[in-house]
Amino acid sequence: MRIMRAEQFGLKREVEYGTPEQNASALKIVGDVKAEGDAALLRYSEQFDGVKMVAEELSVTREEIEAAYSDVDERFLTAIREAAVNIRTFHEKQKRNSWMDLSSDGTMLGQIMRPLKRVGVYVPGGKAAYPSSVLMNVIPAQVAGVPEIVMVTPPATGGKAGIDPYILVAAAEAGVREMYRVGGAQAIAALAYGTESIAPVDKITGPGNIYVALAKRAVFGAVDIDSIAGPSEIVVLADENADAAYIAADLLSQAEHDEMASAVLVTPSEALGEAVAAEVERQLATLPRAEIARASIDSYGAVLLVDSIDEGIAVVNQLAPEHLEVLTADPMKLLGHIENAGAIFLGPYSSEPVGDYFAGPNxxxxxxxxxxxxxxxxxxxxxxxSSLIYYSKEALLANGDKIMTLARHEGLEGHARAIEIRLEKEGGSGA
Structure with a gap:
């Protein structure tokens, strides 16, 4: 693991949006599904997943969902249920209400909050299956009140149309009742534009491979999307008191995700940096996904040396990491100075996987x-x-001239006249 001064490290990586060939392929798939519907879905499932289906097999049946329960570990079921409770409890605190404000002149202004009607959740099924991501996508939508939540996930490759039972059980536990066995860019297009079997949605969420990301970018505007996610990242800000073994384990917990994942330690302690680098090597030797983690550590991992924790905070704020762990003597003392981080983990027992799976935040x-x-x-x-505007006659008479002044300043006489005609009729100046 490289050890260097922070100023030597490239603080930003170029966002990778695929090669021209990948972009062209994703656009073609999206266009074909938009034009051909189910026929294109089935063709691409056979081409990319090796699964030959008919349209009636796209939908996951209730019997399949029930059967999946017999294939999952009882400990998993207990854990996923408790995690779901924690995630729901956390997100319930985020709910906001509509509001209205009535002024003395009879004007009422407000904001109406409504859930989206239909949301599509993409769940990967390639290198690994992630039941936890099902909960993280579905539960906030449920808390918001979304009445229709549909999940798409790729069928198993090699001629089988099955779906990982752990994904099915996680979806069922989260309350999803509409699921389809389709993945890749073709699934995103189906959610965005609809097919004979899949009704279109208002928003698509969930991670996927580069073709999924490119397809989400292509359909944005026809529907909303959550984001175009890049490789996973972790930054650990630590002082000399931190445990090198803990840090190494946490860095590797992200490095094992993807060859392009980034795992970085920021510290003023050169001794800690050397100890962490050595510990990473030791732990890599027995990590099942060592090849992936090694590629990540070699290409995007580093120990960044700074002169002080204050300088370390400045580096962290420049990096604006996805995950930030603060392993210092008094992490709460630093919290107010951390401006840019997706999730902040404080103290030695708040390991990043605690947030990934169980604590409750997304x-x-x-x-x-x-x-x-x-x-x-x-x-x-x-x-x-939705903004709510109820303007009283009194308010319009009082403010009409100002509204017309602003409209005419922008050269929009029609806007001004829409006010003027009311002022003339209701006894205002109209001037």
Whole structure:
């Protein structure tokens, strides 16, 4: 693991939006599904997943969902149910209400909060299955009050149309009743535009491979999306008191996600940096996903040395990481100085997987520095807001001239006349 001064490290990575060939492929798939519906879905499922189906097999049946329960570990079922309670409890605190404000002149202004009607959740099924991501997408939508939540996930490759039973059980536990066995860019297009079997949605959430990301970007505007997620990131800010073994384990917990994941330690202690680098090597030797983690550590991992914790905080705020762990003598003391981080983990027992799986906050978090301006998935992502304006006659007579002045300044005489005609009729100046 590289050890260097912080100023030597590239603080930003270029966002990768695929090669020209990948973009062209994703656009073609999206266009084909939009034009052909189910026929394109079935063709691409056979081409990419090796699964030959008819349209009636796209939908997951209630019998399949019930059968999945017999295939999952009882400990998993207990854990996923308790995690769901924690996630729901956390997100319930994010709910906002509509409001109205009545002025003395009879004007009423307000904001109406309504849930989206139909949301599509994409769940990956390639290198690994992530039942936890089902909960993180579905539960905030449920808390928001979304009445229709549909899940799409790829069928098993190699000619089988089955779906990982743990994903099915997680979806059922979260309350999803509409599920389809389709993945990739074709699934995103189906959610956005609809097919004979899948009704279109208002928003698409959930991570996927590069083709899923490119398809989400292509359909944005026809529907809303959560984000175009980049590789996972973790930054650990630590002083000399931190445990090197803990830090190494936490860095590897992200490095094992993806060859392009980023795992960085920021510290003023060179001795700690060397100890962590050595511990990473020791732990890598027995990590099942060592090849992936090694590629991540070698390409995007580093120990960044700073002169002080204050300088370390400045580096953290520049990096704006997806996950930030603060392992210092008094992490709460530093919290007010941390401006840019998707999720902040304080203290030695708040390991990043605690947030990934169980604590309650959402684990779908902005990547690649976008924590500077965006937030983890939350209840607001599944709400829409309407402004409410009820202007009284008294208020219009009092403010009409000002409204016309602003309209005419912008050269919009029709706007001004829409006010003027009312003022003339109701006894205002209209001048």
């Amino acid at each position: 684990h779908i978090i902005p990547t690649n520095g976008t924590a500077r301006f965006s937030s983890p998935v939350n209840v607001d992502d599944f709400m829409k807001k």
